[in-house]
Amino acid sequence: MEIKQAKLYDAARKLFLEQGFKATNIAAIASKAGVAVGTFYNFYPSKSAIFIDIYNAENEQVKQSILSEVDLTGDPKKVVRKIVQEILKQSQANLILQEWFVNAALNRQISKTNKNAVTDSVVYATLMTLIDSWEKRKLLKVGMSKERIISLFNALTVIDFHQSEIQTDNYFQVLNDLIDGILLVILK
Structure with missing residues (x-):
């Protein structure tokens, strides 16, 4: 797993554990991972x-x-x-x-x-x-x-x-x- 992908994964996991699926959005995941929203889509097609x-x-x-x-x-x-x-x-x-x-x-x-x-x-x-x-x-x-x-x-x-x-x-x-x-x- 690439470094940015790992950061996205870790950030998403933390957010999903804290707030659940519905309350978590891609922008929050990208922000928590320290990457641009567009970078999210380089690794995942959707939330x-x-x-x-x-x-x-x-x-x-x-x-x-x-x-x-x-x-x-x-x-x-x-x-x-x-x-x-x-x-x-x-x-x-x-x-x-x-x-x-x-x-x-x-x-x-x-x-x-x-x-x-x-x-x-x-x-x-x-x-x-x-x-x-x-x-x-x-x-x-x-x-x-x-x-x-x-x-x-x-x-x-x-x-x-x-x-x-x-x-x-x-x-x-x-x-x-x-x-x-x-x-x-x-x-x-």
């Missing part, structure tokens, strides 16, 4: 293009971070709780990763540009690694497909984004109860 590069790198970094911290051979309840809490925590704290969930147009662009966007996503890739581990250890109930398991865990993401609508003072207990229920359905 979406640089964002997608940054999103993919951010996604991979978070995925590796989570997988490096979790012992997949541990007690399934503890492992899933740790993974789900880390995914939700890191996604909530990262405006770049949040775009996958809140910006449908950008989500489609990421998926169109990156054919493996879904399978490479933090949630999917981490859970598939865990499910593969359970499958090897013969912990899954007969007839339980990976697609069904992923759908059950994806429902937790939907619930998490609507947590303000769940009237409770103990949201994480509710989340843990849901995880326990999912594990009862999928594990022997």
